[in-house]
Amino acid sequence: MGAAFPNSLWAATAPDRVPSAPLKGAAETDVAIIGAGFTGLSAAIEARRRGHEVTVVEANAAGWGASGRNNGQVIPILTSAEPDVWVARYGDAGRRMVDLIGNSADVLFDLVRDFDMQAEAEQSGWFQPAHSPGRVALSRKRVDAWQRFGFPAELKTAEETAEILGSSFWYGGMYNPTGGHINPLALAREMARVAEDLGATLHEDSPVTSFDRVGQDWVIRTAQGTLKARALILATNAYTGQIAPRLAPRIARSVVPVLSWQMATKPVGDNLLAKLLPGRQAVSDTRGDLRFFRYDARNRLITGGAVMGNVDVENRVRRKAANSLAEAFPELGVPEMTHVWSGYIGMNWDRFPRVHKIGPDGWAWVGCNGRGVALGTSLGRELARAATGQPEDELALPVTEPWAFPAHAIVRRVAPAYLTWLKRQDKKEINL
Ligand SMILES: Cc1cc2nc3c(=O)[nH]c(=O)nc-3n(C[C@H](O)[C@H](O)[C@H](O)COP(=O)(O)OP(=O)(O)OC[C@H]3O[C@@H](n4cnc5c(N)ncnc54)[C@H](O)[C@@H]3O)c2cc1C
Structure with a gap:
């Protein structure tokens, strides 16, 4: 048996899945995929759609990693990797990456619709409210950029923001109508079902200990x-290197896994539903010490956060997130959290995701920086296209060499202190 799922709301609500058999003996395939999260499963679906034999090898179970633990916000915009910078850094490949990111929420929701996936999907939009008057200028700048690249983004005034959220805690913000939310573990399990239905082979409970190039093969x-x-x-x-420490060490050391906590309230009463976030958008604000929330299919608010230190973390983060909701929505009171869980987010130094070529016909990406639900689904598809012969210059793959953090173990230990810096930045006003 692989490691158990965390005690998450998603583990309590996603339809069960009968795990596939572990890898035993010697097998062969055309495209091998290590990891059955959104990236690996989306890649498997695309490889099958393109007619290639494909085998996915997963240490635990489909959706066991970040894909089954996240907030389920489908967001077609990254934390700080802005469209113009992609183009400035990577030219045509950067431009294609901007298109991939901008289309990524639609790609995910289309996949759900095409295969009738039961994933509690709501394409209700994504909203990033500004937490200070100066941040409204940041929202405007982002809206301008995404519109220039041909994607739908709207600037909302303070009044419109108060209407969307049912709170005047924020000052305006950026709205994207293609975003929304899903039950992430349900989606991962449905993606596994579809991959298998299309003819992919899955092996769960099968930790990969190594991979090598031997002659013409992996x-x-x-x-x-x-x-x-x-x-x-x-x-x-x-999770690279978390389960098998020697797996792709340079790539593992290029990201810092940071624990992010998630939690769910009891279902919100009907009396508040019509006032508090009546459009059911997914919401993440402009803070570095992020405030985020969305409803699930049972009208629970799913939120979370991070705290410094390692003493009594679960209780402290639970209190912090509950108080944050109460501060923005006094009618809610301080909500009781029924489920609390956590998972690793891969952060890199500049918060830009990285695509790597790990050898002939060998591909990887890392560094979601908290935005990998839509991105992983689209990048998995793109990596499958590369692995099945589509020319690289047609694809959104800005390839770089992995840059491993020196003293990675120490950086990893001190990384949570970054939160203090983020909080300080959140309090400073910006002038754009
Ligand atoms: C708590 C949390 C909240 C988040 N919230 C959001 C959000 O709301 N919106 C958003 O866009 N993004 C969010 N993210 C990020 C998003 O969840 C991830 O970027 C995305 O799920 C990554 O998918 P993936 O398939 O690339 O990796 P994962 O889902 O992490 O899958 C990697 C898989 O590889 C397997 N594996 C590792 N080592 C081995 C090995 N040696 N052998 C075999 N298998 C192995 C693991 O078991 C795992 O199943 C969040 C992340 C976390 C942790």
């Missing part, structure tokens, strides 16, 4: 089996 090893493949997609993201 050879992937687990404790009980080997898998030979022409092409390889490493889809382990923030």
Whole structure:
């Protein structure tokens, strides 16, 4: 048995899945994928759609990593990797990446619709309210940029923002109508079902201990089996090196896994539903010490946060998130949290996701920086296209060499202190 799922709302509500058999003995495939989150499963679906044999090897179970633990916000905009900078850094590949990001929410919701996935999907929009008057200028700048690149983004006034949220705690903000939310573990399990229905082979409970290039092939090893493949997609993201410490060490050291806490309130009463976030958008504000929330299908508010230190963390983060909701929505009171869980987000130094070529027909991406639900689904598809012969210059793959943090273990230990810096920045006004 692989590691158990955390005690999350998603584990309590997602339809069960019968796990596939572990990898045993010697097997062969065309495209091997390590990791069954949104990236790996989306890649498997695309590889099958393109007619290639594909095998996914997962240490635990489909959706066990970040994909089954997140807030489920489908967001077609990254935390701080802005469209113009993608183009300035990577030219045409950067431009294609902007298109991939801008289309990523639609790609995810289309996938859900095309395969009738039961994932509690609501394409109700994504809203980023500004937490200070100066941040409204930041919202305006982002709206201008996304509109220039041809994507729908709208600037909302303070009054419109108060109407959307049912609170005048924020000052305006950026709205994107293609975003929304899903039950992430349900989506991961549905993506696994669809991949299998299309003919992909999945092996869960199969931690990969190593992969190597042997002659013209990739050879992937687990404790009980080997898998030979022409092409390889490493889809382990923030969990790279967490399960098998020697797996892709340079890539593992290029991201800092930071624990993010998530939690769910009891269902919000009908009396408040019509006032508090009546349009059911997914919401994440402009703070670095982020405030975020959305409804699930049972009208619970799903929120979360992070705290410094490692003493009594779960209780402190629970109190902090409950108080944050109460501050913005006094009618709610301080909500009781029924489920609290956590997972790793892969952060890199400049908060830009990275795509790596790990060898001939070998691909990986890391560094979601908290925005990987829509991005992972689209990038998984793109990596599958690369692994099945689509020319690189047609794809949104700005390839770089991994840059490993020196003294990664120390950086990892001190990374939570970054929150203090973020909080200080949040309090400073900006002038754009
Ligand atoms: C708490 C939290 C909240 C988040 N909220 C949001 C949000 O609301 N919106 C958003 O856009 N993004 C969010 N994210 C980010 C998003 O969840 C991730 O970017 C995305 O799910 C990454 O998907 P993935 O498939 O690339 O990686 P993962 O889902 O992490 O999958 C990697 C898989 O690789 C497997 N694996 C690792 N090592 C091995 C090995 N040796 N052998 C075999 N398998 C292995 C793991 O078991 C895991 O299942 C959040 C992340 C977290 C942790």
